[in-house]
Amino acid sequence: MAVIPVTVAAQAAEPWEAACIMRHLDPNGDGFLSIRTGPGSQYREVTRVRNGDSMPIDTRKCQGKWCFAESIRKNGQRLNQTGWFHTGWCEMIP
Numbered sequence: 001m002a003v004i005p006v007t008v009a010a011q012a013a014e015p016w017e018a019a020c021i022m023r024h025l026d027p028n029g030d031g032f033l034s035i036r037t038g039p040g041s042q043y044r045e046v047t048r049v050r051n052g053d054s055m056p057i058d059t060r061k062c063q064g065k066w067c068f069a070e071s072i073r074k075n076g077q078r079l080n081q082t083g084w085f086h087t088g089w090c091e092m093i094p
Helices: none
Strands: 017-022 033-036 045-049 054-058 066-069 072-074 077-079 083-086 090-093
Touching: 045 072, 045 083, 054 066
Parallel strands: none
Antiparallel strands: 017 054, 017 090, 033 045, 033 083, 054 072, 066 083, 072 077
8 A cells, every 4th residue: 555645735825915024224324114104105104114024914905115014023023013114125925
């Protein structure tokens, strides 16, 4: 009797689910990216993220270069915070 190996695979994410990891923010400049109450720089800042911080997003909620962060992982800790951010310094991970 032949033994058939069973492979356990991770459940695939939905096509609209992604994560953004902050990259390429200039540490010699301001070194942060503002998370805002709406999709634009005219909206109020609610928090700041730096290189290495991450955010899960639903790409269906993006408006142009702005996406809505459904939560924020900052300095290795999950914050109870949401907001909009510009994706220019974001490395998207599907």
